[in-house]
Amino acid sequence: MIPSAPGAGPAGEPLPAAVRTALSEPTAARVADLWRELGLDDATLHDEDAQRGLRDALADRAGEEWRRACARVRRLLDTPPHVALVRAAGPPSPPVLAALSVCLGRLEDPYRRSWSRVMQEIVVDPGSDDALAWHVDSPGWPRTNDLTCLLCVTPAAAGGRTEILPWTAIARELRSAAELRAELAARKIPWVLDEALGSRVVHQPVIGPEGLRFMRGSLERAAAAHPRDAPWITSLCRRFAEVAERARPYLSHRLEEGEILVFDNHRCLHRRGPVHTAEGAGEGAGESADRLLIRTRIGRPAWRRSVAAPFADDSGGRRHRSDAAYSPEGRKE
Numbered sequence: 001m002i003p004s005a006p007g008a009g010p011a012g013e014p015l016p017a018a019v020r021t022a023l024s025e026p027t028a029a030r031v032a033d034l035w036r037e038l039g040l041d042d043a044t045l046h047d048e049d050a051q052r053g054l055r056d057a058l059a060d061r062a063g064e065e066w067r068r069a070c071a072r073v074r075r076l077l078d079t080p081p082h083v084a085l086v087r088a089a090g091p092p093s094p095p096v097l098a099a100l101s102v103c104l105g106r107l108e109d110p111y112r113r114s115w116s117r118v119m120q121e122i123v124v125d126p127g128s129d130d131a132l133a134w135h136v137d138s139p140g141w142p143r144t145n146d147l148t149c150l151l152c153v154t155p156a157a158a159g160g161r162t163e164i165l166p167w168t169a170i171a172r173e174l175r176s177a178a179e180l181r182a183e184l185a186a187r188k189i190p191w192v193l194d195e196a197l198g199s200r201v202v203h204q205p206v207i208g209p210e211g212l213r214f215m216r217g218s219l220e221r222a223a224a225a226h227p228r229d230a231p232w233i234t235s236l237c238r239r240f241a242e243v244a245e246r247a248r249p250y251l252s253h254r255l256e257e258g259e260i261l262v263f264d265n266h267r268c269l270h271r272r273g274p275v276h277t278a279e280g281a282g283e284g285a286g287e288s289a290d291r292l293l294i295r296t297r298i299g300r301p302a303w304r305r306s307v308a309a310p311f312a313d314d315s316g317g318r319r320h321r322s323d324a325a326y327s328p329e330g331r332k333e
């Protein structure tokens with residue numbers, strides 16, 4: 001009912017060199033040593049005290065390069081296009097991903113079940129095309145995560161580009177569609193939360209005061225669960241998807257082994273381009289299961305983000321947010 005995105009196209013721009021940060025081998029090794037010393041793994045990391053312990057240990061002992069890299073990533077996330085790419089020397093390092101994540105905010109896990117992971121393996125799922133269309137992560141959570149980090153363990157043999165569409169580009173496209181923009185900000189979608197979270201419904205617009213909330217599959221679920229609202233939900237979703245499809249520029253990057261891509265999940269949409277097998281193939285056919293990423297989803301950023309609530313104006317996020325408007329404690333779930 002809502003059209004699919006075509007995936008990576010020639011219109012995507014490469015990641016600017018300015019968003020890249022390298023970490024030296026000694027720093028990466030120190031981080032991994034701390035991780036081992038603290039006896040951390042995915043299960044222990046669910047605990048907020050363990051996350052705080054790791055953050056404190058890193059501040060004390062990971063060194064100046066680590067401190068600078070974290071500060072730089074925070075700055076990059078605060079500035080359009082709200083993206084940072086970190087490459088630690090050596091093989092792909094889940095400890096470095098976890099360490100970077102806890103230095104940015106809290107690793108979120110609203111499920112709190114034995115099967116849930118704060119460091120989640122992301123493989124190509126031929127049964128779902130949600131990742132192929134512009135979306136934000138966690139539309140099935142009461143509050144979507146603020147930041148997403150993706151560590152590339154195994155790159156795609158071919159294709160599989162990760163693409164980022166910053167809010168500033170969407171806002172520009174919406175300038176000539178004031179009515180649609182007003183509707184996107186005013187009409188509250190009855191989002192159906194994940195089954196494991198009780199399938200509750202939360203009412204939020206696509207363009208909310210805190211950011212974007214959009215995923216085609218979730219909107220289809222909302223429409224199916226609320227047949228009377230289905231016509232306007234479907235129409236709004238289709239029109240927004242068309243705007244996102246036209247919006248430029250967006251970034252397109254094929255993650256390489258060991259790279260960590262971090263982006264602001266409230267101020268960007270993202271998607272994955274089709275993955276090709278050696279035989280070649282298009283979307284849906286020949287998708288390879290080899291590509292492996294590890295994802296963390298971060299809430300309550302550890303710093304006060306300084307960029308204006310982008311949804312209050314069209315200035316591209318240059319105005320400063322008031323601290324009060326962005327205090328994590330002041331947020332409702």
Ligand SMILES: O=C(O)CCC(=O)C(=O)O
Nearest residue numbers: 122131137161162271272
């Ligand atoms: O695989 C990627 O590059 C992104 C995947 C994604 O967006 C998702 O699984 O939600």
Ligand SMILES: [Fe+2]
Nearest residue numbers: 131136137270
């Ligand atoms: Fe995603």
